[in-house]
């Protein structure tokens with residue numbers, strides 16, 4: 469496994485735990501983090517000794533709060549259409565032939581919420597908070613974070629999440645089907661371990677086939693995502709989008725109109 473700066477990877481007893489390790493930024497990702505996540509998922513995904521992958525964030529505050537707003541004005545400066553190869557990250561989470569569990573230990577906001585959506589399963593602490601902020605900060609995930617979210621929580625709820633940018637409790641996330649279980653914060657690791665143990669007892673090939681069968685039905689969203697990224701790249705160059713980022717950084721309300 470290569471040396472990582474923004475993430476950590478721990479593989480033990482058949483479980484690879486990938487942690488976004490930027491707690492001072494509420495585990496927001498910059499370009500380096502996205503590249504490292506892609507590399508870690510690729511390695512764990514094809515490691516025959518690994519039967520389940522857990523994605524989480526470091527510390528007690530956040531799972532992930534999406535793109536690092538302090539690292540960009542317009543594009544994010546890395547590889548890909550918007551300077552963050554997010555469509556590749558979402559794709560690899562779906563393509564690894566084993567279950568990926570989001571261990572949601574705190575805020576799952578913006579791109580963090582999209583990661584929860586993309587993971588096969590999600591187990592949340594009762595302190596977790598969910599929501600979208602794209603339209604507040606001049607951005608949108610035009611693929612799995614919108615179109616696939618609608619499949620997960622239903623059309624009306626997905627539109628509410630994006631059109632109002634509210635925050636939701638873990639209990640509300642459970643009710644809408646965004647997570648599979650909610651447990652007291654201190655019981656999160658034990659619960660995630662229990663789910664992994666059950667998965668590890670099952671046929672890996674049957675699980676891989678089931679995952680691919682589930683994915684097949686929503687595969688067209690990958691194309692929508694690629695197309696939408698081109699549009700978001702252009703959107704980031706506009707004053708409207710830049711106003712959203714500036715308002716977040718200056719801790720004020722955006723003036724879009």
Ligand SMILES: CC(C)(COP(=O)(O)OP(=O)(O)OC[C@H]1O[C@@H](n2cnc3c(N)ncnc32)[C@H](O)[C@@H]1OP(=O)(O)O)[C@@H](O)C(=O)NCCC(=O)NCCSC(=O)c1cc(O)c2ccccc2c1O
Nearest residue numbers: 494496533534535536537538575578579582605607608609
């Ligand atoms: C997470 C919050 C709801 C917390 O709010 P709260 O009021 O409790 O605390 P603060 O706002 O003061 O935050 C504390 C501290 O953390 C820093 N921080 C939080 N999030 C980020 C971040 N994303 N980047 C950088 N820094 C962050 C914050 O600045 C504070 O630091 P101090 O030093 O000032 O103390 C709230 O913070 C929040 O809403 N955060 C999310 C901000 C955000 O805009 N996220 C990115 C959205 S865009 C995105 O993620 C995205 C995802 C995709 O999948 C895409 C796909 C395709 C195209 C585009 C995509 C895209 O843009």
